[in-house]
Amino acid sequence: MTNRKKYGIIYYILIFFDFQRKKAVFIKIKVAESAGFCFGVNRAVNMVYKALEQHKPVATLGPIIHNQDVVNDMQRKGARIIQDVSELHPGESVAIRSHGVEKAVYDKIAALGNPVIDATCPFVRRIHKIVADETSAGSFILIAGDETHPEVQGIIGHCQQNYFVFRDETVLKDFFQNLEKNFSKKLAIVAQTTYNNIIWGECLKVLPEKDFNIVVYDTICSATAQRQSDAAALAAESDCMIVIGGKHSSNTVKLYDISRRHCKSYHIENADELDTLDLSDADKIGITAGASTPAHIIKEVIFTMEENLNKVPETEEDIDFAQAIDETFKKLKNGDRVKGTVMSIASNGEVIVDVGVKQTGTVPSGELSSDPTKKAEDIVKVGDEIDLIVIKVSDQDGIVTLSKKRVDEQAGVDKVIKAKEEGTILEAVVTNVVKGGVNVYYEGVRIFIPASQTGLPREASLDELKGQTVKFVILEAPERKKSAVGSIRFVSRQEKEAAKAEFWKNAEIGKEYEGEVKSLTSYGAFVDLGGIDGMVHISELSWNRIKHPSQVVSVGDVLKVYIKDLDPDKQRISLGYKKAEDNPWEQFKANYEIGDVVTAKIVSITSFGAFAQIIEGVDGLIHISQLADRRVENVKDVVSVGDEVQVKIIGIDLDNKRISISMRELLDAADDDAEYDDED
Ligand code: SF4
Numbered sequence: 001m002t003n004r005k006k007y008g009i010i011y012y013i014l015i016f017f018d019f020q021r022k023k024a025v026f027i028k029i030k031v032a033e034s035a036g037f038c039f040g041v042n043r044a045v046n047m048v049y050k051a052l053e054q055h056k057p058v059a060t061l062g063p064i065i066h067n068q069d070v071v072n073d074m075q076r077k078g079a080r081i082i083q084d085v086s087e088l089h090p091g092e093s094v095a096i097r098s099h100g101v102e103k104a105v106y107d108k109i110a111a112l113g114n115p116v117i118d119a120t121c122p123f124v125r126r127i128h129k130i131v132a133d134e135t136s137a138g139s140f141i142l143i144a145g146d147e148t149h150p151e152v153q154g155i156i157g158h159c160q161q162n163y164f165v166f167r168d169e170t171v172l173k174d175f176f177q178n179l180e181k182n183f184s185k186k187l188a189i190v191a192q193t194t195y196n197n198i199i200w201g202e203c204l205k206v207l208p209e210k211d212f213n214i215v216v217y218d219t220i221c222s223a224t225a226q227r228q229s230d231a232a233a234l235a236a237e238s239d240c241m242i243v244i245g246g247k248h249s250s251n252t253v254k255l256y257d258i259s260r261r262h263c264k265s266y267h268i269e270n271a272d273e274l275d276t277l278d279l280s281d282a283d284k285i286g287i288t289a290g291a292s293t294p295a296h297i298i299k300e301v302i303f304t305m306e307e308n309l310n311k312v313p314e315t316e317e318d319i320d321f322a323q324a325i326d327e328t329f330k331k332l333k334n335g336d337r338v339k340g341t342v343m344s345i346a347s348n349g350e351v352i353v354d355v356g357v358k359q360t361g362t363v364p365s366g367e368l369s370s371d372p373t374k375k376a377e378d379i380v381k382v383g384d385e386i387d388l389i390v391i392k393v394s395d396q397d398g399i400v401t402l403s404k405k406r407v408d409e410q411a412g413v414d415k416v417i418k419a420k421e422e423g424t425i426l427e428a429v430v431t432n433v434v435k436g437g438v439n440v441y442y443e444g445v446r447i448f449i450p451a452s453q454t455g456l457p458r459e460a461s462l463d464e465l466k467g468q469t470v471k472f473v474i475l476e477a478p479e480r481k482k483s484a485v486g487s488i489r490f491v492s493r494q495e496k497e498a499a500k501a502e503f504w505k506n507a508e509i510g511k512e513y514e515g516e517v518k519s520l521t522s523y524g525a526f527v528d529l530g531g532i533d534g535m536v537h538i539s540e541l542s543w544n545r546i547k548h549p550s551q552v553v554s555v556g557d558v559l560k561v562y563i564k565d566l567d568p569d570k571q572r573i574s575l576g577y578k579k580a581e582d583n584p585w586e587q588f589k590a591n592y593e594i595g596d597v598v599t600a601k602i603v604s605i606t607s608f609g610a611f612a613q614i615i616e617g618v619d620g621l622i623h624i625s626q627l628a629d630r631r632v633e634n635v636k637d638v639v640s641v642g643d644e645v646q647v648k649i650i651g652i653d654l655d656n657k658r659i660s661i662s663m664r665e666l667l668d669a670a671d672d673d674a675e676y677d678d679e680d
Contacts, residue, residue: 029302030238031287032230036298038223038291039360039399040098040121040193041065045294047119048095052077058117059088060095061105062150065292066246069270088114099150100124102157103132123193123221124151128158130217134188135160139215142166142175144203145192149250152192169202176208187214193221194251194291197228222344222352223291223360224251231255231288235262238286240279243267244301245290252290259288270297271304279305332357332400336390340402342380349376353388353402360399363388367403370412370444373431379404405444412443416484420474425491428472430465438465439483440472446483447474453487471495499531504568512562513575517553525549527561527575534573536561541577543584543617584617585657591615594649600661602643610639612647612661620659622647629667638663 037045044064051058052074059080063071071081079095085108088094093115096105100120109116120128131141140162145152147165156163162185166172189207191200200220207214235241241259245252246269259265263286266277279285285305289298332338332355340353340361349365369379380386392401419426428440428447437450449472451462471492476485515527515534524537536559541552553559565574580586592598592614600612600620609623622645627638639645651660 027282028284029287029305030234030284031298031302032227032234032289033354033356034223034227034230035244035287035289036291036293036295038221038227040123040221040223041291043121043399044095044098044119045070047117048074048079049077051093051095051117052079056115057089057092058095059092060097061085061101062097064095064097064119066249066252066290067269067292067294067297068246069297070292070294085109085112085114088112090114093117096120097150098124100128100154101150102154103128104157120154121193121221123219124154127155127190127193127217127219130188130190130219131155131163132158132160134186134215135162137186139186139188140164140183142172142187142189143192144172144189144195144200146250149192151194155190155192166203168199169206172203173206176206176212179212181211183212185213187212189214189216190219191217193219194224194254195220196254197225226343226354227251227255227288227291228258231258231286232262234286234288235259235265238263238282238284240282240284241265241286241288242277242301243288243290244298245269245293249290249292252293255288255290259286268301271300274301274304274308332390332393334390334393337407338388338390338402339385340388342382342384342386344382345376345380351376351380351404353386355388355400355402357400361388361402362399363402363404367391367401367405370405370409370446371431371441373429408444412445413478415443416445416447416474417477420477420484423473425471425473426486427469429467429469433462433466438462440470440486445478447472447478447486448483449486449488453485453489455489455492496531500571503529503532507563507566507568507573509563509566512560514558514560515575517555517557517559519555520549520553522548525553525559527559529561529573532571532573534561534563534575536575536577540564540575543578543582584615585654588615588618588659589654592649592652594652596649597666598647598649598661599644600647602639602641602645605635605639605641607635610635612645614647614649614659614661618659620647620649620661622661622663626650626660626662626664629664 048058048060048064058078059082060074061082063081064074065071075081080092082088082094085094085105088109091114094109095117096119098119098121106116134141135158141159141164143152143155143163143165145155145165146167147153147156152165156165164175166175197220200218204216207216231241231243235258241263243252243256243259243265245255245267247267252267256265256267264282268274268277287298287301338355340355343352343354345351349368351363351368353361353363355361365376368374368376386404387407388402388404389406390400391403391406394401416426418424426442428442430438430440432439434448437448438454440447440449453475454462454465456462456465470488472486472488473490474484475487475490478484513529515529517525518528518533519526522538524535525541526533526535538546538549541549546552559577561575561577563573564576566572598614600614602610603613603619604611609621609627611619611621613619622639624632624635627635632638645663646666647661647663648665649659650662650665651658653659
């Protein structure tokens with residue numbers, strides 16, 4: 001016999017000797033993993049047993065589950081079954097079963113003052129809350145289900161009379177056809193937790209798309225849906241199905257209905273009925289059980305089937321059947337590492353997982369990840385298989401609480417320790433700024449980066465790192481309750497050094513770069529060439545005379561520069577910024593010659609003459625003797641700074657950057673012209 005999971009199903013092979021056929025025969029038995037107690041029933045049964053163990057007088061309001069064996073056992077242990085709260089003895093605890101009850105029943109118990117063991121399944125209680133809230137808000141409730149079922153009766157009892165129960169899509173369709181078009185109330189639709197998923201889908205299809213305000217609450221319990229889909233899958237691949245559960249259990253009857261659509265099926269309450277079944281032509285037998293069927297009854301059925309077969313003597317291939325079955329119903333304890341399959345993600349971020357046990361596995365949102373910025377949907381999706389650690393087992397609630405975060409943290413801690421040992425550069429997002437530094441989370445491990453290790457200047461705000469992906473190394477590995485310590489600065493320094501080495505490898509005079517102006521001084525601008533700074537001297541910033549670099553560039557400007565000079569030993573780089581084609585003397589040379597008459601602007605006055613700008617960057621001197629056709633004692637008697645005057649270029653000395661210009665030459669020419677005119 002082997003024991004392995006397939007489609008959430010436990011799988012056995014029985015080998016027995018068929019005396020009629022005189023040969024060993026293999027019978028495959030598969031038990032649906034979802035067979036038996038669901039979370040809600042398990043919880044209810046445990047709550048009653050716990051009260052009985054504490055020797056409390058207990059009365060159950062109706063049989064606590066649809067299973068006579070369990071009910072008999074509870075009665076033997078002192079529980080009474082009552083049909084109405086009026087039968088309660090004073091001080092007796094009243095257990096409300098997982099189906100729940102009407103609001104009026106709670107009110108009656110409160111009036112009597114008896115203690116309540118409220119085992120209403122939380123999924124059912126959610127429906128009570130929905131219908132109570134909706135009816136209080138004036139909505140009309142539509143309930144998919146069986147009106148005679150106690151769960152539906154309980155739901156009705158929270159609806160304040162505004163309800164309609166429908167069995168299937170046909171009844172629902174009729175309801176809407178008969179509903180007046182001006183029906184103004186909002187319609188809220190819920191379903192009995194054990195309602196058939198397929199019929200529910202059909203019902204949703206017949207909902208009118210307009211005219212009415214309809215809100216749909218999918219309240220079918222996932223345990224029921226899972227049990228039903230497991231039963232369908234198992235029946236489809238079996239020759240015969242055995243469905244175990246009370247004859248009055250509606251969910252067991254539904255499982256039987258689903259199974260018999262696919263193969264020959266039997267509905268039995270316990271192993272005693274096995275004799276009545278014809279399994280002679282079945283090589284593949286599937287077993288499932290209703291939500292009220294205890295594990296021991298399922299075990300008993302399987303054991304009895306084994307006994308009824310002529311088992312061959314023990315061989316190496318023969319398998320310990322009891323052990324395999326026990327594993328099916330295994331119990332978990334705190335600290336166990338398990339694999340779980342994600343079944344659903346609740347709106348509050350809680351994740352329901354199947355960990356191969358009867359209890360419901362839940363991972364609270366806070367136990368999913370250490371990274372507070374991540375949502376459950378970012379971390380897992382339905383169907384994922386994830387590693388988990390058990391942090392709490394509650395038999396009373398039938399819940400196993402698990403943590404993914406703690407598994408990840410341990411794996412993350414191992415990785416962080418290794419990264420420290422190997423000096424590996426890690427990458428993560430800065431999640432928050434804390435006192436004295438920032439936090440990043442790497443593989444679930446919190447890493448504190450002190451402000452001094454962020455690489456930011458002292459005066460900078462740490463907030464600018466928030467949300468940024470940063471590279472860092474681990475300085476201190478995480479220890480018990482202490483987070484790891486990391487350094488961004490170490491990495492940025494390393495990167496700078498690497499960039500510097502790369503720069504010096506390729507740097508040569510004349511090579512051009514694009515760089516950002518990082519700072520200005522009175523003698524030049526420092527430009528970042530990508531990890532290394534070079535300086536553009538003030539004289540290199542402009543062809544014109546400037547007093548400060550800020551007249552030409554600002555911090556943050558991106559400049560195209562080239563290397564003018566290099567000193568690798570002193571790690572000094574002189575940069576050029578001016579371009580030859582922008583040199584005003586070159587422009588002057590190309591466009592002007594002796595004899596040209598131009599308009600120039602007086603820019604300064606000295607004792608020996610006045611300087612006038614011919615083009616920007618090129619000034620010419622009007623010597624005092626060239627200002628007028630007479631003797632000039634004082635330059636200011638003829639021109640003032642700012643005057644625009646006509647001058648003639650009379651001398652060009654490009655080597656010494658000297659231009660001589662004259663106003664007098666033009667006056668002489670004018671006189672000549674005048675004389676010529678007079679003669680004329
Ligand atoms: S079937 Fe679902 S709703 Fe019903 S008792 Fe079980 S867990 Fe609760």
